[in-house]
Amino acid sequence: MSLEKTAPDAIQEMLQPLENGQFQFACHPGVPCFTECCRDLKLLLTPYDILRLKNHLGLDARTFLDQHTNTELDVRRNLPMIYLRMQDNPRKTCPFVSASGCQVYPDRPAACRIYPVARASRMHRLHGTVQEDYFVLHEAHCRGFEESRAWSVQEWTQDQGLEQYHHFNNQWMEIITHPKLLQENGISEKQQQMFFLASYNMEKFLDFVLGGRFLDLFDLPEGMAKAVVDSDDALLELAFLWLKFSLCNEPVLKIRGR
Numbered sequence: 001m002s003l004e005k006t007a008p009d010a011i012q013e014m015l016q017p018l019e020n021g022q023f024q025f026a027c028h029p030g031v032p033c034f035t036e037c038c039r040d041l042k043l044l045l046t047p048y049d050i051l052r053l054k055n056h057l058g059l060d061a062r063t064f065l066d067q068h069t070n071t072e073l074d075v076r077r078n079l080p081m082i083y084l085r086m087q088d089n090p091r092k093t094c095p096f097v098s099a100s101g102c103q104v105y106p107d108r109p110a111a112c113r114i115y116p117v118a119r120a121s122r123m124h125r126l127h128g129t130v131q132e133d134y135f136v137l138h139e140a141h142c143r144g145f146e147e148s149r150a151w152s153v154q155e156w157t158q159d160q161g162l163e164q165y166h167h168f169n170n171q172w173m174e175i176i177t178h179p180k181l182l183q184e185n186g187i188s189e190k191q192q193q194m195f196f197l198a199s200y201n202m203e204k205f206l207d208f209v210l211g212g213r214f215l216d217l218f219d220l221p222e223g224m225a226k227a228v229v230d231s232d233d234a235l236l237e238l239a240f241l242w243l244k245f246s247l248c249n250e251p252v253l254k255i256r257g258r
């Protein structure tokens with residue numbers, strides 16, 4: 001299903017097709033609208049966004065979540081979703097914006113990186129491939145479209161450092177859209193807690209892996225048990241495997257002795 005069909009009405013009107021696979025745009029401190037878009041946002045944070053932001057700020061996940069986010073339950077799946085909390089001021093500005101720009105720029109969320117490109121992606125469950133469609137989200141207040149620089153989506157993806165974000169966000173999308181999570185009664189409270197832990201709180205998830213019977217129970221891929229201690233990215237890979245195994249009944253982890 002295309003983004004044009006699934007996006008809210010207000011956004012559908014702003015979506016424009018790429019012209020010859022390209023769009024014209026630039027965003028820099030010289031544009032008259034600089035930082036104007038960093039306010040009054042409903043900005044969904046993915047697990048990888050949270051990991052990058054909390055590390056940038058030198059916070060543990062719990063403190064980051066308490067200080068900077070709101071949690072809302074997704075009504076269809078009963079899954080807790082995390083949103084960046086705007087500041088309590090008349091303009092509802094992002095907590096990380098300043099007159100000189102984004103203060104967390106190297107680790108800004110994927111949604112901030114990808115704009116003005118809108119990406120509709122879905123996982124083909126039989127082939128395991130991600131299918132993608134791209135549009136340009138042309139918002140009236142954004143003067144970046146008056147700039148002359150032309151980009152292909154590939155150039156923009158590379159320039160904005162999006163590959164690593166897509167790598168993790170595709171896996172998370174596969175979990176949260178999995179048919180198993182769309183059962184009539186939704187997931188249980190215990191499963192909700194497991195989802196929250198493995199998606200958003202890497203310190204607690206590491207405690208869960210190292211402190212209980214996890215490593216006795218599962219025969220992890222070679223080197224993974226050590227890697228998760230040294231690398232947040234490896235830990236998030238394991239967290240997603242755990243969610244696919246435990247919530248989606250996918251045989252992606254091997255139980256010892258079986």
Ligand code: SF4
Pocket residue numbers: 037038039041094095096097098101102103104105108109112
């Ligand atoms: S995180 Fe940075 S780029 Fe994103 S809305 Fe906030 S200030 Fe703007």
Ligand code: SF4
Pocket residue numbers: 026027028031033034035036037038115141142143144145
């Ligand atoms: S409104 Fe557009 S051009 Fe202006 S700062 Fe935001 S993204 Fe950049």
